[in-house]
Amino acid sequence: MTNRNGDQVSVQVSVIGPANFDGGSFRKDTPFCVKNDGEAAVVLEVNLWGMPEGEFIATRFETGWNPEIVREIKSTSQKTALLWGY
Secondary structure: OEOOOOOEOOOOOOOEEEOOOOOOOEEEEEEEEEEEOOOOOEEEEEEEOOOOOOOOEEEEEOOEEOOOOEEEEOOOOOOOOEEEEO
């Protein structure tokens, strides 16, 4: 499947891990999806894969897997379990 930019993307997740904010934002050099593994929706500031680097938008992430394709999540004080996957 391809996204609007013509990049190949998958609707399945085969690799997963915790989003660790060790002293800053969480960033990967591969596009990833976000799973809110908490009990309530959270608003996170993210850099979506097709956006210019350094530009962020605030987006509401419901519990479970979300459809956004992300490059980076700004450090957050919200206490929820976030997972990344691709």
